[in-house]
Amino acid sequence: MCDSWRVRRYFHPDPKDIRLPAVLFALSDATRLGIVLALSDGREHTAGELGGDIAKSTMTHHLKILRESGLLWVRSEGTRCFNSLRTADLEQRYPGLLGHLLGSATRDGYGSAGDRGNGRPALPGRGPGEGPAGAEAGTD
Amino acid sequence: MCDSWRVRRYFHPDPKDIRLPAVLFALSDATRLGIVLALSDGREHTAGELGGDIAKSTMTHHLKILRESGLLWVRSEGTRCFNSLRTADLEQRYPGLLGHLLGSATRDGYGSAGDRGNGRPALPGRGPGEGPAGAEAGTD
DNA sequence: CCCAATGTTTGATAGTCGCGGTACATAGAT
């Protein structure tokens, strides 16, 4: 009856210790970008749900990088781990950034990790792509 | 007197070929983040101006990654190369993203590559950090 | 011509990353 509660101990950086290069590096991989995009519905997802055709150890590796960069929170329950985006902490640290990032990723079609067809980020701050500030394309 | 125009040929990706993971990877390095931040004044800077105490070849390496990711444009003139941010192209591809990125980087204090003390991004779209969309901090 | 200034290219090194495979640990069910 599991009285000892050997819940897995995950390291999560304090919001103050979240570093922008680490966050950007975590998102600079298409696989991880897809994972974050799949998590952008605000719900919790297990590693199994997020994992497509990649090996389990690879998924653990990616989730570790995302977690240690401060992008997601992992909650252990039984044999499963529930991953969720740290939207509030990220929003506090970098207001509006995550929303723009995920919006840009969605428009680029990186939502192919586990859940596709998700069109709305459901994140604080309205979706990006509204009102481009007159991009004058004519550099050359 | 230089009638032959042997201007150096740099590769610049088409705006349509700019990929978000490549952009994020380019910005996931503190040195490159500092370079981009130094360039965020909208002016052109030579590699020599941007280079702090790092080797010239290292600077060439970083500038190449930034250029090939679509973040900056390089113009050759004489023996010097003038680097500038591709703000318009980036704004067209990912509206508002670069501004938020640089704003977050500034707040984290990554403006220490060549020009420090620059407080305003001077980029299309107002500076970030103004009007956060009600970050409800209460994850835990 | 030679020399200085500015970048680029090449080589070398040490470290990291992405990936999978295997073994291991934990929780739940039989």
Place this chain on the structure above:
DNA sequence: ATCTATGTACCGCGACTATCAAACATTGGG
């Protein structure tokens, strides 16, 4: 206890990255 499901830890491999030093190329000026 055994089996299954779910993840993690560890190992190795190939590829990539960051860094520098040295050699090279190009331009401009004596």
